[in-house]
Amino acid sequence: MFNALKIILKNTRTVFVSLCIMTLLVTYASQSWGQSPFDGAWRINLEETDKVIEKFEEDSGLSGNGINTSVSIMGLPLPSRYRQSSMSSLPAKDPKVLLCTDTEIQVDDQRVLFIYDGNEEEILRKGDYRGRQSKWSKKKIEQKYKTPERSVRKTWTLRKDGRLLVSVKIDPRNYKARTFNRVFDRLPQTP
DSSP, rough: HHHHHHHHHHHHHHHHHHHHHHEEEEEEEHHHHOOOOTEEEEEEHHHHHHOOOOOOOOSSOOOOOSSOOOOOEEEEEESSSSOOOOOOOSSSOOOOOGGGGEEHHHOOEEEEEEETTTTEEEEESEEEEETTTEEEEEEEEEEEEEHHHHHHHEEEEEOOOOOEEEEEEEETBBBOOEEEEEEEEEOOOOO
């Protein structure tokens, strides 16, 4: 009976050690394979951003012969020879990533969460969601969408130096498309 107890204890130790090793391996694998290189906190680097800013010529904004204007009397529009588009009366907002100093990124299988300056959130959902097409991999995060006024393409990539490069291409109707670039440095993680 004593020998049987020794065999059981020996097998129990072996099973316990095996389970511990497997748990450690699974934990390590899920942390190293599951985490996106974009995850973490980032702060804008103004010097690097200045290096990648696109130069813009003041007179290159309009395409065609000029501005189409409309005339109205007491709120009733008068017919014009130009076809009017159905544009919103509200001005289009610039993407939040162009206005922030700090951003935090959290990536999982179905969504990417951006937290701008600690309080404003933006969520990208995988695929086509409410007219916004989003996709991501370990190398790039991308979202594009169109409104009656413009089309927008936002791209997040990691540069060779480890910095985050954000490019936002805004292509308004009847105007020249512009690309805005921002460079962010990774902030050290706090325990």
